[in-house]
Amino acid sequence: MNHTSQAFMTAANGGHPPNYERIKEEYEVAELGAPHGSTSVRTTVINMPREVAVPDHVVWSLFNTLFLNFCCLGFIAYAYSVKSRDRKMVGDVTGAQAYASTAKCLNISALVLSILTVVITIVAVLCIFFSASRLYT
Numbered sequence: 458m459n460h461t462s463q464a465f466m467t468a469a470n471g472g473h474p475p476n477y478e479r480i481k482e483e484y485e486v487a488e489l490g491a492p493h494g495s496t497s498v499r500t501t502v503i504n505m506p507r508e509v510a511v512p513d514h515v516v517w518s519l520f521n522t523l524f525l526n527f528c529c530l531g532f533i534a535y536a537y538s539v540k541s542r543d544r545k546m547v548g549d550v551t552g553a554q555a556y557a558s559t560a561k562c563l564n565i566s567a568l569v570l571s572i573l574t575v576v577i578t579i580v581a582v583l584c585i586f587f588s589a590s591r592l593y594t
Contacts, residue, residue: 513542513545514564
């Protein structure tokens with residue numbers, strides 16, 4: 458024992474170890490009926506969530522698959538999203554989080570690359586249109 462624990466034992470109990478029987482009797486509760494004596498029952502309720510919320514990104518993946526499917530990244534993201542949902546249904550939270558993280562990265566990549574493709578296409582079409590209009594005027 459270190460010096461601080463010895464000081465605690467000597468200060469609290471006059472140098473004697475704590476009386477474990479007395480402590481046990483103070484917190485003992487009868488199994489049936491009301492508690493004996495004038496002691497009251499102390500209860501503690503701990504609310505634990507049954508399920509950890511793991512976003513599976515299925516809707517985002519489906520949107521990317523149907524509208525912005527750049528190099529099939531949306532479809533691959535959808536496959537990972539479905540795997541994430543399956544893992545969540547089984548109860549494997551760690552696996553569901555891993556698949557959901559991969560689906561999220563693929564969805565971000567598909568979205569960014571698709572937006573860049575649309576912007577580059579619009580700029581190219583406008584450049585071609587203006588250069589063609591200059592030739593014919």
